[in-house]
Amino acid sequence: xxxxxxxxxxxxxxxxxxxxxxxxxxxxxxxxxxxxxxxxxxxxxxxxxxxxxxxxxxxxxxxxxxxxxxxxxxxxxxxxxxxxxxxxxxxxxxxxxxxxxxxxxxxxxxxxxxxxxxxxxxxxxxxxxxxxxxxxxxxxxxxxxxxxxxxxxxxxxxxxxxxxxxxxxxxxxxxxxxxxxxxxxxxxxxxxxxxxxxxxxxxxxxxxxxxxxxxxxxxxxxxxxxxxxxxxxxxxxxxxxxxxxxxxxxxxxxxx
Ligand code: URA
Numbered sequence: 529x530x531x532x533x534x535x536x537x538x539x540x541x542x543x544x545x546x547x548x549x550x551x552x553x554x555x556x557x558x559x560x561x562x563x564x565x566x567x568x569x570x571x572x573x574x575x576x577x578x579x580x581x582x583x584x585x586x587x588x589x590x591x592x593x594x595x596x597x598x599x600x601x602x603x604x605x606x607x608x609x610x611x612x613x614x615x616x617x618x619x620x621x622x623x624x625x626x627x628x629x630x631x632x633x634x635x636x637x638x639x640x641x642x643x644x645x646x647x648x649x650x651x652x653x654x655x656x657x658x659x660x661x662x663x664x665x666x667x668x669x670x671x672x673x674x675x676x677x678x679x680x681x682x683x684x685x686x687x688x689x690x691x692x693x694x695x696x697x698x699x700x701x702x703x704x705x706x707x708x709x710x711x712x713x714x715x716x717x718x719x720x721x722x723x724x725x726x727x728x729x730x731x732x733x734x735x736x737x738x739x740x741x742x743x744x745x746x747x748x749x750x751x752x753x754x755x756x757x758x759x760x761x762x763x764x765x766x767x768x769x770x771x772x773x774x775x776x777x778x779x780x781x782x783x784x
Contacts, residue, residue, distance in 0.1 A: 535575035538564065542582065543648035547589050550652065561585050594647040595626050596758035600750040601642045601739075607633040618642060622755055631655060632718045640665075640739030641747055643758070650763070653770040654742075657693070660716040661769065664741035665723050666700070667711045670733045673699055677730040681713075685729040692726060693717055708735065743769055 536544075542553035542562070554572055556562050562569055563583045564576055576582065582589050601607070601618055607630045609619045618630050622644060631643040631651045641663075645651055654661055678699070684692045696714040703709070713723055724734045740746060743766060750756065758766075 535577050538562065538569060538574045538576050538582070539572065540649060541576055542584070542589060544594070545589050545646070545648070547584070547648070549648055556584060594650070595624060595628060595645060596647065596650070596763050597622055597628065597644045597755050598745055598750070598758055599642045599644060599755040600747050600752050601634050601639055602752040603637050603639055606636055607642065618644060621753060634739060635721065635737070638737040638739065639752060641742050641745060642739070643742060650767065654766065655718060657717045659770040661743050662714050662716050663718070663739060665713045666738045666740055667713055667723055667727065667734050668736040669709050669711055669727055670735060671707055671709065672702060673709050673711055673732065677732070680730055681726055685726055687719055687722065687725045687729065690719070692719065692722065695726070
């Protein structure tokens with residue numbers, strides 16, 4: 529994403545600072561909250577260069593450097609920037625002065641890979657289901673997952689009235705003594721409690737849930753509670769991944 533001195537849409541520049549989402553930025557522009565180099569801007573198409581002074585309600589926004597982290601989320605940490613019950617949050621685990629936030633969510637009792645950033649555009653691209661970024665989970669479930677259940681899960685099941693997209697299910701291990709199975713689940717959506725609800729729909733309880741991978745990023749070299757910065761190549765690759773998917777979608781639409 530070499531921005532250099534090229535002109536970018538104002539709402540995109542605001543969202544990329546992590547100040548708010550692009551949609552919220554559009555609303556702020558339209559409703560007269562944003563000035564560029566001292567001039568009020570209400571036109572959504574307005575483009576600005578990297579040196580433009582952007583203010584929202586008179587306050588200069590910080591075009592801070594983008595930061596990207598991969599965290600190995602432990603159990604009993606909340607995926608949020610703040611918790612009113614004073615529980616530890618994923619942001620508390622990362623040592624930075626920048627206002628970062630999690631990309632998507634893992635439940636309080638789920639462990640594994642979580643990306644945090646202050647790059648709003650990047651976060652939106654990764655989270656949008658149409659960009660089909662695969663997430664791989666390992667679920668420990670009670671009992672045996674039979675072939676008909678696997679088929680049902682792979683085709684998609686109804687969760688809260690909406691059908692899930694296709695998924696990939698692989699039984700890795702069955703522990704006869706404990707009567708539990710380890711199952712690998714690959715999905716690209718992020719509905720609330722999706723994996724647990726998918727299993728619930730075929731009558732299975734998830735005892736433990738762990739996210740092993742987000743796209744090509746795994747937790748190699750990290751232990752629970754550790755994190756590392758993503759390197760620029762990884763960030764670029766993730767951007768490319770979502771852009772390529774977007775291009776494919778457009779292509780499909782054009783061919784209809
Ligand atoms: N699906 C769930 O049910 N929980 C998570 O934390 C992530 C995916």
